[in-house]
Amino acid sequence: MYLVAHIDVDICAATSCRLCTQFCPEANTILYNTEAGKDRGLKYGSAYVAVDRCKGCAQCVWVCDNMAKHNAIKMEMIDQIGDQALTENLTYSEKNCTAVLASPVRG
Amino acid sequence: MSLDYVKFTPGFGKFMPKEYRDMVDHGPFGKKTTVSQVGSFKEIMEEHPMCAGCAMTLFIRLAVIAFPNPEDTITVGTAGCGRLAISQAAIQFVYGNYGDQNGVASGLTRGLRLRFGDKPKDVVVMAGDGGMADIGFAQTLHSWFRKEKFTTIMLDNEVYGNTGGQESGMTNQGQVLKMAPLGKKFEKMDMLGMAKVAGCAYVATVVPNNPRRVESVIKKAVLIAREIGPTYIQAYTSCNIEYAIPTEKVLEDCNVVEKDRYKFEEYMTDEAKECLSQLYGYKEYLPKPAKAVEQK
Ligand SMILES: Cc1ncc(C[n+]2csc(CCOP(=O)(O)OP(=O)(O)O)c2C)c(N)n1
Ligand code: SF4
Ligand code: SF4
Ligand code: SF4
DSSP states (O other), X not given: OOEEXXXXXXXXXXXXXXXHHHHOSSTTOEEEETTTXXXXXXXXXXEEEBTTTOOOOOHHHHIIIIIIOOOOEEEXXXXXXXXXXXXXXXXXXXXXXXXXXXXXXXX | OTGGGGSOOTXXXXXXXXXXXXXXXXXXXXXXXXXXXXXXSOXXXXXXXSOTTOHHHHHHHHHHHHOSOGGGEEEEEOSSSTHHHHTTBSSEEEEOOTTOHHHHHHHHHHHHHHHHTTSOOEEEEEXXXXXXXXXXXXXXXXXXXXXXSSEEEEEEOSSBTTTTOBOOTTSXXXXXXXXXXXXXXXXXXXXXXHHHHTTOSEEEEEOTTOHHHHXXXXXXXXXHHHHTSOEEEEEEOOOTTTTTOOGGGHHHHHHHHHHHTOOOOEEEOHHHHXXXXXXXXXXXXXXXOOOOOOOO
Protein backbone atom coordinates (compact mmCIF):
# COMPACT_ATOMS: atom_id res chain seq x y z
CA MET A 1 0.00 0.00 0.00
CA TYR A 2 1.03 3.58 -0.39
CA LEU A 3 0.09 7.06 0.76
CA VAL A 4 -1.83 9.62 -1.26
CA ALA A 5 -3.17 13.04 -0.36
CA HIS A 6 -6.72 13.31 0.88
CA ILE A 7 -8.57 16.61 1.30
CA ASP A 8 -11.23 17.18 3.96
CA VAL A 9 -14.06 18.82 2.03
CA ASP A 10 -15.67 20.27 5.14
CA ILE A 11 -12.52 22.24 6.00
CA CYS A 12 -11.57 23.19 2.44
CA ALA A 13 -15.04 24.25 1.30
CA ALA A 14 -15.41 26.51 4.34
CA THR A 15 -12.18 28.43 3.77
CA SER A 16 -11.15 27.60 0.27
CA CYS A 17 -8.08 29.26 -1.24
CA ARG A 18 -6.97 27.12 -4.19
CA LEU A 19 -3.34 27.29 -3.10
CA CYS A 20 -2.49 23.59 -3.05
CA THR A 21 -3.66 23.21 -6.66
CA GLN A 22 -0.98 25.66 -7.78
CA PHE A 23 1.84 23.93 -5.90
CA CYS A 24 1.28 20.24 -6.67
CA PRO A 25 4.15 19.20 -8.95
CA GLU A 26 1.86 16.87 -10.90
CA ALA A 27 -0.52 18.23 -13.53
CA ASN A 28 -4.27 17.47 -13.43
CA THR A 29 -3.96 16.02 -9.92
CA ILE A 30 -5.46 18.47 -7.42
CA LEU A 31 -8.69 19.55 -9.05
CA TYR A 32 -11.34 21.97 -8.03
CA ASN A 33 -15.09 21.43 -7.68
CA THR A 34 -16.95 24.69 -7.08
CA GLU A 35 -20.09 22.78 -6.05
CA ALA A 36 -18.58 20.53 -3.35
CA GLY A 37 -20.06 21.07 0.10
CA LYS A 38 -22.78 23.44 -1.11
CA ASP A 39 -25.45 20.89 -0.11
CA ARG A 40 -24.19 21.34 3.47
CA GLY A 41 -24.23 25.11 3.31
CA LEU A 42 -20.48 25.50 2.69
CA LYS A 43 -19.84 28.32 0.30
CA TYR A 44 -16.67 27.98 -1.66
CA GLY A 45 -16.36 24.57 -3.25
CA SER A 46 -13.40 22.31 -2.57
CA ALA A 47 -10.16 20.99 -3.93
CA TYR A 48 -9.85 17.19 -4.31
CA VAL A 49 -7.21 14.74 -5.47
CA ALA A 50 -7.29 12.45 -8.50
CA VAL A 51 -5.58 9.64 -6.60
CA ASP A 52 -4.37 7.78 -9.69
CA ARG A 53 -2.08 10.73 -10.47
CA CYS A 54 -0.90 11.54 -6.93
CA LYS A 55 2.75 10.56 -6.30
CA GLY A 56 2.45 10.98 -2.53
CA CYS A 57 5.04 13.76 -2.10
CA ALA A 58 3.01 15.61 0.58
CA GLN A 59 3.92 19.03 -0.74
CA CYS A 60 0.23 19.94 -0.75
CA VAL A 61 0.08 19.10 2.95
CA TRP A 62 2.89 21.56 3.61
CA VAL A 63 1.13 24.21 1.52
CA CYS A 64 -2.24 23.77 3.25
CA ASP A 65 -0.68 23.66 6.75
CA ASN A 66 1.94 26.40 6.38
CA MET A 67 0.78 28.75 3.65
CA ALA A 68 -3.00 28.44 3.75
CA LYS A 69 -2.99 27.50 7.45
CA HIS A 70 -6.10 25.38 6.99
CA ASN A 71 -4.78 21.88 7.77
CA ALA A 72 -7.26 20.30 5.38
CA ILE A 73 -4.96 17.72 3.75
CA LYS A 74 -3.68 14.48 5.23
CA MET A 75 -1.68 11.67 3.69
CA GLU A 76 -3.70 8.46 3.85
CA MET A 77 -3.27 4.87 2.73
CA ILE A 78 -4.93 4.57 -0.63
CA ASP A 79 -7.06 1.60 0.43
CA GLN A 80 -8.39 3.50 3.45
CA ILE A 81 -10.01 6.30 1.46
CA GLY A 82 -13.64 5.50 0.78
CA ASP A 83 -14.51 8.26 -1.64
CA GLN A 84 -11.85 8.56 -4.31
CA ALA A 85 -11.64 10.54 -7.51
CA LEU A 86 -10.02 8.86 -10.50
CA THR A 87 -9.13 10.53 -13.80
CA GLU A 88 -11.62 8.33 -15.66
CA ASN A 89 -14.48 9.70 -13.54
CA LEU A 90 -13.78 13.41 -14.03
CA THR A 91 -16.09 15.75 -15.91
CA TYR A 92 -14.76 19.12 -16.97
CA SER A 93 -17.14 21.99 -17.63
CA GLU A 94 -16.80 25.74 -17.93
CA LYS A 95 -14.48 26.76 -15.05
CA ASN A 96 -15.13 23.59 -13.04
CA CYS A 97 -14.19 19.95 -12.73
CA THR A 98 -16.42 17.49 -10.92
CA ALA A 99 -15.79 13.83 -10.12
CA VAL A 100 -17.97 10.85 -9.37
CA LEU A 101 -16.38 9.55 -6.17
CA ALA A 102 -16.17 5.82 -5.55
CA SER A 103 -14.28 3.22 -3.57
CA PRO A 104 -11.68 1.57 -5.74
CA VAL A 105 -12.50 -1.87 -7.13
CA ARG A 106 -10.02 -4.28 -5.54
CA GLY A 107 -8.95 -7.73 -6.50
CA MET B 1 -4.15 26.13 -38.36
CA SER B 2 -2.05 25.08 -35.36
CA LEU B 3 -5.11 24.31 -33.26
CA ASP B 4 -6.30 21.85 -35.87
CA TYR B 5 -3.53 19.38 -35.25
CA VAL B 6 -4.96 18.44 -31.86
CA LYS B 7 -8.56 18.16 -33.03
CA PHE B 8 -10.21 14.89 -34.04
CA THR B 9 -11.24 13.85 -37.48
CA PRO B 10 -15.07 13.94 -37.30
CA GLY B 11 -16.40 10.63 -35.96
CA PHE B 12 -13.09 9.52 -34.40
CA GLY B 13 -13.34 11.43 -31.10
CA LYS B 14 -15.07 8.57 -29.27
CA PHE B 15 -12.14 6.25 -29.95
CA MET B 16 -9.61 8.60 -28.36
CA PRO B 17 -8.50 8.27 -24.70
CA LYS B 18 -10.48 10.34 -22.21
CA GLU B 19 -7.44 12.48 -21.35
CA TYR B 20 -7.09 13.41 -25.01
CA ARG B 21 -10.74 14.30 -25.40
CA ASP B 22 -10.64 16.39 -22.21
CA MET B 23 -7.56 18.18 -23.54
CA VAL B 24 -9.22 19.09 -26.83
CA ASP B 25 -12.54 20.10 -25.28
CA HIS B 26 -11.39 21.64 -21.99
CA GLY B 27 -7.70 22.38 -22.44
CA PRO B 28 -6.04 25.79 -22.74
CA PHE B 29 -5.60 25.83 -26.51
CA GLY B 30 -6.82 29.04 -28.07
CA LYS B 31 -7.94 30.42 -24.68
CA LYS B 32 -6.33 32.64 -22.10
CA THR B 33 -5.90 30.37 -19.09
CA THR B 34 -3.95 31.42 -16.03
CA VAL B 35 -2.21 29.73 -13.11
CA SER B 36 -4.96 30.91 -10.75
CA GLN B 37 -7.50 28.84 -12.73
CA VAL B 38 -5.65 25.53 -12.39
CA GLY B 39 -7.74 22.68 -11.18
CA SER B 40 -10.67 23.70 -13.35
CA PHE B 41 -9.25 23.16 -16.83
CA LYS B 42 -7.44 20.20 -18.37
CA GLU B 43 -3.72 20.91 -18.34
CA ILE B 44 -1.75 19.80 -21.35
CA MET B 45 1.00 18.23 -19.24
CA GLU B 46 0.47 14.51 -18.86
CA GLU B 47 1.88 11.86 -16.53
CA HIS B 48 5.65 11.41 -16.63
CA PRO B 49 8.36 9.52 -14.75
CA MET B 50 10.06 12.41 -12.91
CA CYS B 51 10.52 11.85 -9.16
CA ALA B 52 7.73 12.53 -6.67
CA GLY B 53 7.85 16.05 -5.30
CA CYS B 54 10.54 17.30 -7.70
CA ALA B 55 10.59 21.11 -7.86
CA MET B 56 11.69 20.89 -11.50
CA THR B 57 8.43 19.10 -12.26
CA LEU B 58 6.47 21.85 -10.54
CA PHE B 59 8.34 24.52 -12.48
CA ILE B 60 7.79 22.78 -15.83
CA ARG B 61 4.10 22.36 -15.05
CA LEU B 62 3.76 26.08 -14.29
CA ALA B 63 5.83 27.09 -17.33
CA VAL B 64 3.63 25.09 -19.69
CA ILE B 65 0.52 26.71 -18.19
CA ALA B 66 2.13 30.12 -18.68
CA PHE B 67 3.00 29.82 -22.38
CA PRO B 68 1.09 32.69 -24.01
CA ASN B 69 0.14 30.61 -27.08
CA PRO B 70 0.65 26.92 -26.29
CA GLU B 71 -0.80 25.88 -29.65
CA ASP B 72 1.94 27.84 -31.40
CA THR B 73 4.81 26.85 -29.12
CA ILE B 74 7.58 24.33 -29.73
CA THR B 75 9.76 23.18 -26.86
CA VAL B 76 13.34 22.03 -27.25
CA GLY B 77 15.02 19.86 -24.64
CA THR B 78 17.93 17.52 -24.19
CA ALA B 79 19.22 14.72 -21.98
CA GLY B 80 18.53 15.39 -18.31
CA CYS B 81 15.55 15.01 -16.01
CA GLY B 82 13.38 17.82 -17.39
CA ARG B 83 12.82 16.32 -20.83
CA LEU B 84 11.06 13.36 -19.20
CA ALA B 85 8.18 15.73 -18.39
CA ILE B 86 8.53 18.37 -21.12
CA SER B 87 8.09 15.69 -23.77
CA GLN B 88 4.83 14.57 -22.12
CA ALA B 89 2.91 17.77 -22.85
CA ALA B 90 0.67 18.24 -25.87
CA ILE B 91 3.15 20.68 -27.36
CA GLN B 92 5.53 19.84 -30.17
CA PHE B 93 8.82 18.78 -28.58
CA VAL B 94 12.21 18.58 -30.27
CA TYR B 95 15.05 16.66 -28.63
CA GLY B 96 18.50 18.11 -29.25
CA ASN B 97 21.51 15.91 -28.54
CA TYR B 98 23.01 16.67 -25.12
CA GLY B 99 24.32 20.23 -25.19
CA ASP B 100 23.05 20.95 -28.70
CA GLN B 101 19.68 22.36 -27.65
CA ASN B 102 20.40 26.04 -28.34
CA GLY B 103 21.96 25.21 -31.71
CA VAL B 104 18.92 23.12 -32.64
CA ALA B 105 16.60 25.89 -31.44
CA SER B 106 18.49 28.49 -33.52
CA GLY B 107 17.94 26.52 -36.72
CA LEU B 108 14.37 25.70 -35.79
CA THR B 109 13.49 29.32 -35.03
CA ARG B 110 14.97 30.54 -38.31
CA GLY B 111 13.24 27.79 -40.28
CA LEU B 112 9.87 28.50 -38.68
CA ARG B 113 10.19 32.19 -39.47
CA LEU B 114 10.92 31.41 -43.09
CA ARG B 115 7.99 29.00 -43.26
CA PHE B 116 5.39 30.96 -41.28
CA GLY B 117 6.55 34.54 -41.82
CA ASP B 118 4.81 36.96 -39.54
CA LYS B 119 2.66 34.30 -37.83
CA PRO B 120 4.73 33.71 -34.72
CA LYS B 121 5.79 30.29 -33.48
CA ASP B 122 7.40 30.49 -30.07
CA VAL B 123 10.46 28.33 -29.49
CA VAL B 124 11.34 27.62 -25.85
CA VAL B 125 14.42 25.69 -24.74
CA MET B 126 14.27 24.04 -21.32
CA ALA B 127 17.38 22.17 -20.24
CA GLY B 128 19.41 21.38 -17.13
CA ASP B 129 22.31 23.39 -15.80
CA GLY B 130 24.79 20.73 -16.97
CA GLY B 131 23.40 20.68 -20.49
CA MET B 132 23.33 24.46 -20.68
CA ALA B 133 26.25 25.87 -18.71
CA ASP B 134 28.78 23.03 -19.21
CA ILE B 135 28.33 20.77 -22.21
CA GLY B 136 26.17 23.19 -24.23
CA PHE B 137 27.91 26.34 -23.04
CA ALA B 138 29.27 27.40 -26.44
CA GLN B 139 25.96 26.91 -28.21
CA THR B 140 24.03 28.70 -25.47
CA LEU B 141 26.32 31.73 -25.61
CA HIS B 142 26.47 31.77 -29.41
CA SER B 143 22.70 31.72 -29.77
CA TRP B 144 22.62 34.79 -27.51
CA PHE B 145 25.44 36.64 -29.28
CA ARG B 146 23.75 35.87 -32.59
CA LYS B 147 20.49 37.35 -31.24
CA GLU B 148 18.41 34.27 -32.00
CA LYS B 149 14.76 34.94 -31.23
CA PHE B 150 13.84 32.24 -28.74
CA THR B 151 13.62 31.72 -24.99
CA THR B 152 16.23 29.78 -23.04
CA ILE B 153 15.22 28.41 -19.64
CA MET B 154 17.79 26.83 -17.38
CA LEU B 155 16.36 24.21 -15.02
CA ASP B 156 19.02 24.81 -12.39
CA ASN B 157 19.10 22.00 -9.84
CA GLU B 158 22.80 22.72 -9.23
CA VAL B 159 23.79 19.15 -10.10
CA TYR B 160 23.69 16.53 -12.86
CA GLY B 161 20.55 14.91 -11.47
CA ASN B 162 19.76 12.43 -14.20
CA THR B 163 23.15 10.73 -14.01
CA GLY B 164 23.45 10.47 -10.25
CA GLY B 165 25.04 13.57 -8.75
CA GLN B 166 28.06 14.99 -10.57
CA GLU B 167 28.90 18.67 -10.01
CA SER B 168 28.07 21.19 -12.72
CA GLY B 169 29.37 24.70 -13.27
CA MET B 170 26.21 25.89 -11.51
CA THR B 171 26.90 23.88 -8.33
CA ASN B 172 27.97 26.05 -5.40
CA GLN B 173 31.60 26.15 -4.37
CA GLY B 174 32.43 23.59 -1.71
CA GLN B 175 29.28 21.52 -2.29
CA VAL B 176 29.84 17.81 -1.71
CA LEU B 177 27.84 15.49 -3.94
CA LYS B 178 27.78 11.73 -4.47
CA MET B 179 30.08 12.05 -7.46
CA ALA B 180 31.92 15.13 -6.18
CA PRO B 181 33.17 13.77 -2.84
CA LEU B 182 35.88 16.40 -2.36
CA GLY B 183 33.53 19.33 -2.85
CA LYS B 184 33.28 21.62 -5.84
CA LYS B 185 36.43 23.67 -6.40
CA PHE B 186 35.18 26.79 -8.20
CA GLU B 187 32.27 29.14 -7.67
CA LYS B 188 28.81 28.97 -9.26
CA MET B 189 28.95 30.34 -12.80
CA ASP B 190 27.37 33.74 -13.39
CA MET B 191 25.15 32.81 -16.32
CA LEU B 192 22.87 35.77 -15.61
CA GLY B 193 25.77 38.17 -16.07
CA MET B 194 26.82 36.38 -19.23
CA ALA B 195 23.30 36.55 -20.65
CA LYS B 196 23.33 40.32 -20.22
CA VAL B 197 26.81 40.70 -21.74
CA ALA B 198 25.80 38.50 -24.67
CA GLY B 199 22.82 40.75 -25.41
CA CYS B 200 19.74 38.97 -24.08
CA ALA B 201 16.77 41.35 -24.18
CA TYR B 202 15.24 39.88 -21.02
CA VAL B 203 16.90 38.04 -18.13
CA ALA B 204 15.17 36.82 -14.97
CA THR B 205 15.62 34.47 -12.04
CA VAL B 206 12.71 32.63 -10.54
CA VAL B 207 11.90 30.00 -7.91
CA PRO B 208 8.75 27.86 -8.17
CA ASN B 209 7.59 28.84 -4.66
CA ASN B 210 5.79 31.70 -6.41
CA PRO B 211 3.57 30.33 -9.21
CA ARG B 212 2.25 33.73 -10.33
CA ARG B 213 5.78 35.05 -10.68
CA VAL B 214 6.78 32.01 -12.73
CA GLU B 215 3.80 32.73 -14.95
CA SER B 216 4.72 36.38 -15.31
CA VAL B 217 8.39 35.87 -16.23
CA ILE B 218 7.63 33.06 -18.70
CA LYS B 219 5.03 35.17 -20.51
CA LYS B 220 7.32 38.18 -20.78
CA ALA B 221 10.30 36.11 -21.89
CA VAL B 222 8.34 34.34 -24.64
CA LEU B 223 6.72 37.55 -25.95
CA ILE B 224 10.02 39.47 -25.97
CA ALA B 225 11.81 36.60 -27.75
CA ARG B 226 9.03 36.57 -30.34
CA GLU B 227 9.55 40.24 -31.19
CA ILE B 228 13.03 41.37 -30.11
CA GLY B 229 15.70 38.74 -29.45
CA PRO B 230 17.05 36.13 -27.04
CA THR B 231 15.64 35.88 -23.52
CA TYR B 232 16.95 33.89 -20.56
CA ILE B 233 15.25 32.60 -17.42
CA GLN B 234 17.25 30.86 -14.73
CA ALA B 235 14.97 28.83 -12.51
CA TYR B 236 15.99 27.20 -9.24
CA THR B 237 14.51 23.72 -9.50
CA SER B 238 16.05 21.68 -6.67
CA CYS B 239 16.85 17.99 -7.01
CA ASN B 240 15.36 16.44 -3.89
CA ILE B 241 17.14 13.16 -4.61
CA GLU B 242 20.74 14.39 -4.96
CA TYR B 243 20.38 17.05 -2.26
CA ALA B 244 18.40 14.72 0.05
CA ILE B 245 15.53 17.14 0.56
CA PRO B 246 12.46 15.38 2.02
CA THR B 247 9.67 15.95 -0.50
CA GLU B 248 7.43 17.74 1.98
CA LYS B 249 10.29 20.23 2.60
CA VAL B 250 10.92 21.09 -1.05
CA LEU B 251 9.04 24.39 -0.88
CA GLU B 252 10.72 25.29 2.41
CA ASP B 253 14.06 24.74 0.66
CA CYS B 254 12.87 26.97 -2.20
CA ASN B 255 12.18 29.75 0.32
CA VAL B 256 15.63 29.40 1.91
CA VAL B 257 17.47 29.34 -1.42
CA GLU B 258 15.45 32.27 -2.74
CA LYS B 259 16.61 34.39 0.19
CA ASP B 260 20.19 33.19 -0.19
CA ARG B 261 21.31 33.00 -3.85
CA TYR B 262 18.09 33.17 -5.88
CA LYS B 263 16.63 36.58 -5.06
CA PHE B 264 14.17 37.67 -7.72
CA GLU B 265 15.97 39.61 -10.40
CA GLU B 266 14.52 40.89 -13.63
CA TYR B 267 16.37 42.81 -16.32
CA MET B 268 15.06 44.00 -19.66
CA THR B 269 16.24 46.35 -22.34
CA ASP B 270 14.35 49.53 -23.19
CA GLU B 271 13.42 47.95 -26.50
CA ALA B 272 11.87 45.01 -24.65
CA LYS B 273 9.90 47.34 -22.39
CA GLU B 274 8.60 49.20 -25.41
CA CYS B 275 7.61 45.92 -27.05
CA LEU B 276 5.62 44.79 -23.98
CA SER B 277 3.85 48.12 -23.56
CA GLN B 278 3.14 48.84 -27.23
CA LEU B 279 2.28 45.36 -28.50
CA TYR B 280 1.02 43.45 -25.47
CA GLY B 281 -0.65 46.05 -23.25
CA TYR B 282 1.79 46.02 -20.30
CA LYS B 283 0.95 49.47 -18.89
CA GLU B 284 3.74 49.35 -16.30
CA TYR B 285 6.34 49.69 -19.05
CA LEU B 286 4.83 52.74 -20.72
CA PRO B 287 7.30 55.61 -20.69
CA LYS B 288 6.80 57.77 -17.60
CA PRO B 289 5.37 61.19 -18.46
CA ALA B 290 8.10 63.82 -18.21
CA LYS B 291 7.76 65.93 -15.06
CA ALA B 292 6.63 69.48 -15.67
CA VAL B 293 9.57 71.86 -15.45
CA GLU B 294 9.20 74.00 -12.36
CA GLN B 295 8.58 77.64 -13.13
CA LYS B 296 10.61 80.02 -11.06
C1 LIG C 1 26.41 13.63 -25.51
C2 LIG C 1 25.96 13.06 -24.21
N1 LIG C 1 26.81 13.04 -23.18
C3 LIG C 1 26.41 12.57 -21.99
C4 LIG C 1 25.13 12.10 -21.82
C5 LIG C 1 24.71 11.52 -20.49
N2 LIG C 1 23.84 12.37 -19.73
C6 LIG C 1 22.49 12.20 -19.73
S1 LIG C 1 21.70 13.25 -18.70
C7 LIG C 1 23.16 13.92 -18.21
C8 LIG C 1 23.25 14.97 -17.11
C9 LIG C 1 22.10 15.82 -16.97
O1 LIG C 1 22.42 16.87 -16.07
P1 LIG C 1 21.77 18.28 -16.27
O2 LIG C 1 21.96 18.74 -17.66
O3 LIG C 1 22.26 19.19 -15.19
O4 LIG C 1 20.22 18.00 -16.09
P2 LIG C 1 19.44 17.38 -14.83
O5 LIG C 1 19.32 15.91 -15.06
O6 LIG C 1 20.19 17.71 -13.59
O7 LIG C 1 18.13 18.06 -14.89
C10 LIG C 1 24.24 13.34 -18.87
C11 LIG C 1 25.66 13.69 -18.64
C12 LIG C 1 24.27 12.11 -22.94
N3 LIG C 1 23.00 11.68 -22.84
N4 LIG C 1 24.69 12.60 -24.11
S1 SF4 D 1 -4.65 24.61 0.40
FE1 SF4 D 1 -6.08 23.56 1.77
S2 SF4 D 1 -7.81 24.97 2.07
FE2 SF4 D 1 -6.62 25.70 0.28
S3 SF4 D 1 -7.65 24.76 -1.51
FE3 SF4 D 1 -6.02 23.36 -0.86
S4 SF4 D 1 -7.00 21.90 0.56
FE4 SF4 D 1 -8.37 23.67 0.34
S1 SF4 E 1 0.92 14.44 -2.41
FE1 SF4 E 1 2.15 15.51 -3.99
S2 SF4 E 1 1.46 14.61 -5.94
FE2 SF4 E 1 -0.10 14.09 -4.39
S3 SF4 E 1 -1.63 15.70 -4.55
FE3 SF4 E 1 -0.20 16.32 -2.93
S4 SF4 E 1 1.32 17.61 -3.97
FE4 SF4 E 1 0.22 16.46 -5.57
S1 SF4 F 1 16.68 13.07 -9.99
FE1 SF4 F 1 16.38 15.07 -9.01
S2 SF4 F 1 15.96 16.56 -10.66
FE2 SF4 F 1 15.72 14.47 -11.49
S3 SF4 F 1 13.50 14.05 -11.33
FE3 SF4 F 1 14.50 13.21 -9.49
S4 SF4 F 1 14.40 14.87 -7.95
FE4 SF4 F 1 13.98 15.77 -9.97
